[in-house]
Amino acid sequence: MNNAVTFVCPVLAVLASAGASYTDLRTHRIANRWLLSLFLAALLARFALWGRAGVYQGLLGAAIPFLCLFPLFALRMMGAGDVKLLCVLGAIAGKKDIPGLMALSFLIGAVISAFLLLTRRNGRERFHVFIHYLYGCLKNRKISPYSENFSFGKESVHLSVPVLISAVIYLISFFYTRD
Numbered sequence: 001m002n003n004a005v006t007f008v009c010p011v012l013a014v015l016a017s018a019g020a021s022y023t024d025l026r027t028h029r030i031a032n033r034w035l036l037s038l039f040l041a042a043l044l045a046r047f048a049l050w051g052r053a054g055v056y057q058g059l060l061g062a063a064i065p066f067l068c069l070f071p072l073f074a075l076r077m078m079g080a081g082d083v084k085l086l087c088v089l090g091a092i093a094g095k096k097d098i099p100g101l102m103a104l105s106f107l108i109g110a111v112i113s114a115f116l117l118l119t120r121r122n123g124r125e126r127f128h129v130f131i132h133y134l135y136g137c138l139k140n141r142k143i144s145p146y147s148e149n150f151s152f153g154k155e156s157v158h159l160s161v162p163v164l165i166s167a168v169i170y171l172i173s174f175f176y177t178r179d
Contacts, residue, residue, distance in 0.1 A: 012042060012092050013171065014167045014170075016038040016089065017085065017163045018164055018167075021161050025160075039062070042088060043058050046091070046092075057094040057096070058094055061097070062090040063087075063090070064090055064098050064099065065086035075143060075144075081160070082163070085159075086102060104169060105166040106162070107162075108165050112161070
């Protein structure tokens with residue numbers, strides 16, 4: 001399949017994450033309708049490009065973020081919309097590219113978080129909250145949801161933004177890594 005046709009997947013990844021970032025930043029939610037539409041569009045595009053094998057690879061790509069990130073969602077360390085967004089990107093990128101996209105998203109998220117900790121000068125406070133959480137888990141001998149230790153607000157990072165940046169890098173890298 002030529003590059004002009006397979007270019008659809010990286011473009012769809014950028015559009016998906018741009019729309020998700022926009023709504024996430026405005027409303028603190030990523031609409032299920034948007035994510036479901038993009039998930040179906042991803043599977044349709046993969047079917048058009050590679051047939052049933054493409055759909056299979058897309059479903060495997062969607063399963064990877066779900067299996068890796070569901071525990072973080074269950075502990076309220078990560079929002080459901082972020083998990084679903086990465087599942088959609090997995091359906092778009094397939095099982096081969098989604099681990100790299102996830103790793104890059106989290107790396108970019110860590111850099112943004114470090115920048116925010118430095119500029120807000122609340123690193124000591126955030127570290128204290130985390131140590132308090134760990135102490136509570138050890139003391140009670142059970143893992144409790146992380147969000148019970150603080151309210152999500154200005155200290156949380158919208159993961160959709162690092163996902164968007166990684167999708168743009170994925171699109172740019174498409175030109176340099178494909179034949």
